[in-house]
Amino acid sequence: MQPQNIFVIVLSVCLLNGLLSPYLLVVYLIAPLWLPDYLPMPLELRLYVSSLALSTATLFVSGVPAALYERLSGLGRPTSTAMYIWLVGAIVLSLPSLNRLNASGSGLVGAKLGRSGHGKNPPPGRYIDPSRLRVRPDRDLDGDDGHGL
Amino acid sequence: MQGQNIWWDYWYFHLTNYALAALLYTLLGRFLLGVLLPPDSPNYIYRWFCRLTDFVVRWTSFITPAYVATRYVPLAAAFWLAAVRLALYIVLYQFGLLPKIVLQPDSPA
Incomplete structure (x- = not known):
């Protein structure tokens, strides 16, 4: 296999690690230490950048033996x-x-689809059950007909 | 924070952190200028960036696979410097050698 093809696989593995690593939470929580103060970010973007940072770290650290x-x-x-x-x-x-x-089968929703290895009863608190997610309507602030302010 | 000089009591942290940050941002500047300028450009800013960061790039080249093109090695060096800064912060924090900021309650006017 050509080196560039192998590099694409390496990149894919590193991206997967950035998305699914259990250390993503640690990187996210210590983001104030490594993220510059002059880059104010919403939480979702900070999570995305944390994932990218973890992928980048995997890429560079795994390259040291090579x-x-x-x-x-x-x-x-x-x-x-x-x-x-x-x-x-x-x-x-x-x-x-x-x-x-x-x-978890195929990701966080794998448990719901019965591919988790735990049958249809995954351990509580470890998986997200999409069927229990609800969109809560905003509170009616004006108190009349529910059409906003 | 009363009774301590936040600079001189922690000079080892500030000086190291400042030097690492200066190198890191110089490496990023070198990479950005390297995108715009040819490698043998006579631009004096680019030349000085190269002169200041050549030793870091040389060290990083040793632990970066040859598949990574030379122009991207400064990015790898910036990553390693950021990792060193983070490690420095965590180690000094573990030993209680970082300046502590304690908020004092407002004194009555």
């Missing part, structure tokens, strides 16, 4: 072997995410 292999072997150019080492590093770093993905 870079050391290239330097120590004296190649100095990208080879398929080094890219495979990069891919293995990314998969190893993404193991918690892959375990999570495996445990």
Whole structure:
């Protein structure tokens, strides 16, 4: 396989890790430490940036063994072997995410679809049941006919 | 915060953090100028950015796969510097070596 094809797989694994990693919450909570103060962000955007930061960290950290292999072997150019080492590093770093993905079937709604490995009764508090999500109408502030202010 | 000088009592944190931040933003500037200018540009700002950050880029090249093009290595270096800043903050916090900000209640007028 060509190095660029392997790199696409590495990127996909890193993005998956950024989305599903259990450490995403930690990165999100310590965002005031690494996110500059001059970038005021809504919470949703901060979560998105946290996911990107985790993906970027996975990409660079998993590349260290591949870079050391290239330097120590004296190649100095990208080879398929080094890219495979990069891919293995990314998969190893993404193991918690892959375990999570495996445990929940196809993501957070997997439990609802009965693919969680827990049957139709997943452990309480671990999964989001979409059928219990409700859109609460805004409170009628003007108190008349419910058509807004 | 009474009875302490928030700068001189914590100079080791401020100086290190400031140097790392200056390097980080210089690396980002080097990358942005590298997009606009050719690698051998005589632009003196770009040349100085390169001169200031060459050692970081050289270290980062050692731990960055060769597949990453040379022009993107400053971004990788900026990432590692941000990680070092975060680690510095967390380690100093663990040892209680960071300045503490304590809000005092309003005194009666």
